Amino acid sequence: MRQGFRVGVTRDFLKPDGTSGFGDIGLGLLDSAGVAWEYLAENTPELRAGQVRDFDGLLVLGPRVGAAALDDCGRLTIIARFGVGFDSVDVDACTRNGVLLTITPDAVRRPVAAAALTLLLALSHKLLIKDRLTRAGRWAEKLDYMGQGVTGRTLGLIGLGNIGRDVINLARALELRFLAFDPYISSEQASAAGAERVDLETLLRESDYVSVNCNLTDETYHLLDAERLALMKPTAYLINTARGPIVDQAALTAALRAGRLAGAGLDVFEQEPVDPDDPILTLDNVIVAPHGICWTDECFRGNGLSACQSILDVAAGRVPRYVVNRAALEHPRLQRRLRDLATRA
Numbered sequence: 001m002r003q004g005f006r007v008g009v010t011r012d013f014l015k016p017d018g019t020s021g022f023g024d025i026g027l028g029l030l031d032s033a034g035v036a037w038e039y040l041a042e043n044t045p046e047l048r049a050g051q052v053r054d055f056d057g058l059l060v061l062g063p064r065v066g067a068a069a070l071d072d073c074g075r076l077t078i079i080a081r082f083g084v085g086f087d088s089v090d091v092d093a094c095t096r097n098g099v100l101l102t103i104t105p106d107a108v109r110r111p112v113a114a115a116a117l118t119l120l121l122a123l124s125h126k127l128l129i130k131d132r133l134t135r136a137g138r139w140a141e142k143l144d145y146m147g148q149g150v151t152g153r154t155l156g157l158i159g160l161g162n163i164g165r166d167v168i169n170l171a172r173a174l175e176l177r178f179l180a181f182d183p184y185i186s187s188e189q190a191s192a193a194g195a196e197r198v199d200l201e202t203l204l205r206e207s208d209y210v211s212v213n214c215n216l217t218d219e220t221y222h223l224l225d226a227e228r229l230a231l232m233k234p235t236a237y238l239i240n241t242a243r244g245p246i247v248d249q250a251a252l253t254a255a256l257r258a259g260r261l262a263g264a265g266l267d268v269f270e271q272e273p274v275d276p277d278d279p280i281l282t283l284d285n286v287i288v289a290p291h292g293i294c295w296t297d298e299c300f301r302g303n304g305l306s307a308c309q310s311i312l313d314v315a316a317g318r319v320p321r322y323v324v325n326r327a328a329l330e331h332p333r334l335q336r337r338l339r340d341l342a343t344r345a
């Protein structure tokens with residue numbers, strides 16, 4: 001047993017009946033290393049100081065972690081966020097209190113990339129339309145819904161980071177040509193990932209599929225507005241597994257309705273949950289998912305394993321790989337804690 005190192009797991013990982021809502025989330029990794037863990041006693045939307053201060057590490061899914069808990073956080077040394085978003089955690093308060101915050105980009109990479117490709121293939125093959133025909137006894141109408149072969153087509157990636165690069169890795173076998181628009185990478189980096197770096201207008205004009213894989217920032221809000229969507233080929237498909245507000249959804253709906261785009265695959269929406277009366281949901285050439293198309297056993301186990309590995313690194317006095325607030329490493333309290341833990345390990 002790693003003496004005295006205690007991990008709290010937020011209770012929202014559990015269903016109301018007390019069983020795991022996400023299957024195996026890798027907690028066995030803590031068991032194998034002899035690190036004690038337990039679910040927090042209460043499921044609260046925001047963690048209170050009293051819930052966190054007796055733990056060295058926290059594995060956190062949904063609850064917010066704000067300054068009130070962090071400014072009185074006792075022995076807390078690491079918050080391992082399950083997933084890549086961390087807007088629910090007050091990063092400045094973590095840093096000022098010498099608490100490390102980690103995320104799990106390694107675990108979402110493959111599931112989201114596979115999800116983008118799932119949408120691409122399903123759209124090309126008009127999968128949902130053909131599913132509906134088959135169920136409705138409209139077998140002969142398949143002649144009206146010819147699919148689009150992918151070989152030799154062009155896939156344009158907006159954002160060539162963690163996930164965008166893996167989309168290319170997975171899609172290589174389809175013999176696509178890859179274009180990328182990403183202002184923060186060089187042509188050499190794009191080419192090493194297998195893509196040609198181009199400007200956004202060229203990408204939109206030349207692509208048969210456009211996959212959105214950038215972060216949502218002030219700069220990317222409505223990056224795909226009516227004017228930019230109008231640059232796309234009428235035979236092209238748009239896939240968004242990144243964040244809804246990167247695409248102007250009303251403009252997308254209008255373009256799809258008018259036949260100025262062939263279709264769209266959307267895991268994310270401007271407003272989530274999407275309003276069931278949203279007109280985009282009435283369109284046949286749109287495939288949608290509830291911001292969860294990447295939710296698989298692989299995804300949840302991977303997120304859990306990555307988060308638990310970060311906790312184990314800290315329990316051994318090491319700096320974990322996916323730290324959000326590296327500035328916290330300068331904090332004397334954290335430096336002292338890591339030294340103590342390394343000595344004990």
Ligand SMILES: NC(=O)c1ccc[n+]([C@@H]2O[C@H](COP(=O)([O-])OP(=O)(O)OC[C@H]3O[C@@H](n4cnc5c(N)ncnc54)[C@H](O)[C@@H]3O)[C@@H](O)[C@H]2O)c1
Pocket residue numbers: 084105108112158159160161162163164181182183184185213214215216217219220241242243267268291292293294
């Ligand atoms: N659907 C889901 O369940 C799900 C799960 C995980 C991540 N995501 C989203 O997927 C997206 C990609 O995640 P990631 O892990 O690859 O992130 P990442 O940070 O590794 O990559 C994002 C890339 O976008 C680029 N970028 C930033 N600003 C840009 C701009 N103005 N134009 C073009 N590119 C720009 C960055 O340079 C970076 O290369 C994010 O929006 C993330 O929130 C969605």
